[in-house]
Amino acid sequence: MSRPVSVAVPRKGRPLEAALERLAAAGGDDAATLADDVSSTLRYEKAITKGSDRDQRGVYDRLAAYSDPDGSGPEYTLVRDDREGHPRRIVFDSARLSVDGREVRLVGREEPFRALRTHDVALGFDSADLVLEEVVGLEPEGVSDLSDVNARIDPRDTDVRVVTGLGDTVRHTLMATPETISAGAELDRSFVADYEGSLCISPRYERLVEAVLGTDALLGVEFVYPDPGQEEEAAIAETGLGVYLTVTGGTARDHGLVLGEDLFPSETVLMENEAESTRATRSLEIALASGIDTALAPE
Template identity: 85%
Template sequence: MSRPVSVAVPRKGRPLEATLERFAAVAGDDAAALADDVSSTLRYEKALTKGKQSDDRGVYDRLAAYSDPTGAGPEYTLMRDDREGHPRRIVFDSAPLTVDDIDVRLVGREEPFRALRTHDVALGFDSADLVLEEVVGLEPEGVRDLSDVNARIDPRDTDVRVATGLGDTVRHTLMATPDAVPEDDALDRAFVADYEGPLCISPRYERLVEAVLGTDALDGVEFVYPDAGQEEEAAIADTGVGVYLTVTGGTARDHGLVLGEDLFPSETVLMENEAEATKATRSLEIALASGVETALSPE
């Protein structure tokens, strides 16, 4: 019997749910049941860590109850949460499934993209943000969408390429106070190119924003950051202009901000390490990308 194809996936959060939904879409009822099981378990555990639920069982008892000791179902593990006190949190570890007669094992990783970079696996899912933050080259012109990403990856740096996005889109969006934008100007990339002054961003997105907007547009721009514990939208309102993630934009509007151009989709992406590709991984990649509008053509 051939070994299952290992696929690195996130351990928790929106990217994991988007990944499980993609498998459910292409692998039928068993994969859909797995997606529901894992997603509901981790949402419950998240509610416990936030104090919105209570459970008389200890964390090890819950871990044992959730995990399938035979390996035929999902397994979970513990990690230290980054909140104060670093409490233990139950996260996804692994699960088997089948896609088009290909045996697959999903393997949880804190940063799946790095598992691909180090050649641990051939396929994996992670946030497009991490690709921009780590390997997309900085150039005078910015990156607008996923179709630009592979062309910006230096083949001497990594064998990893983006195959498709999953469409679970939150967007990096320009936002500003009304008085920061001249009445006849649009709040878009052209505005930033002409703008000089502070631009408020989350510090973890500095390189991403540079890649998305391009180095030419940022000439004369000074990055500033929220104070410790301050909401990003509140900090942008204090600064005048900034970039942050939006879904509906409601929080930004609550702070008196107007929304401008959506700069780049922050979505989960399927990636391949081309150096580790086999016939089985190629077949699985094709199956997973089928029917996704953002699927990219091979370079």
């Protein structure tokens, strides 16, 4: 019997749910049942961690109830959440399922992209943001979509490449106060290229924003950041111009901001470490990418 193909996935959050949905779409009813089980369990645990739900059982009792020691169902583990008091939080650990006739072993990682970079696995799912933050080269011109990303990865730096995006579209969006935008101007990349002054971003996204906008557009621009505990949209409203994530843009509008160009999709991506590719991993990769409009053509 062939060995299962290991696939690194996030332990929690939107990228994990997007990965599970893609695995369910490619793997059939059993995979869909597994995906629903894991997603509903982790949403419930998130609600408990945030204090919006309660459970009389202790965290270890819940962990034992959720996990399948025989290996036929999902297993979970505990991590320290970064909320006040650092409560223990139940997150995904591992599971086995079948996709396109091949056994797959899902392995939970805090940052699956790094597991691929260190050659622990050949395939994995993670946020496109992390790829831009870590390995996409900074050049005068920016990137606007996933098709630009692989060309900006230095092959001497990593063997990891993006296979496809999953379309769970949250976007890095330009936003500004009406007073910042001159009459008739479009709030887009060209606006930033002509702009001089402060641009408010979340501190972790500094390199990402540089990669997306390009170094030329940021000449004369100074990055500033929200105060601790301050909402990003509120900080952008104080600054006048910024970049932050949007789904509907409702929060930004509540702060009086105008939404401009969607700069880059903050979506979950399927990635491959080309140096670790085998016939089995390639076959699984094709099955997982099948039917996705944003699948990238091989170089």
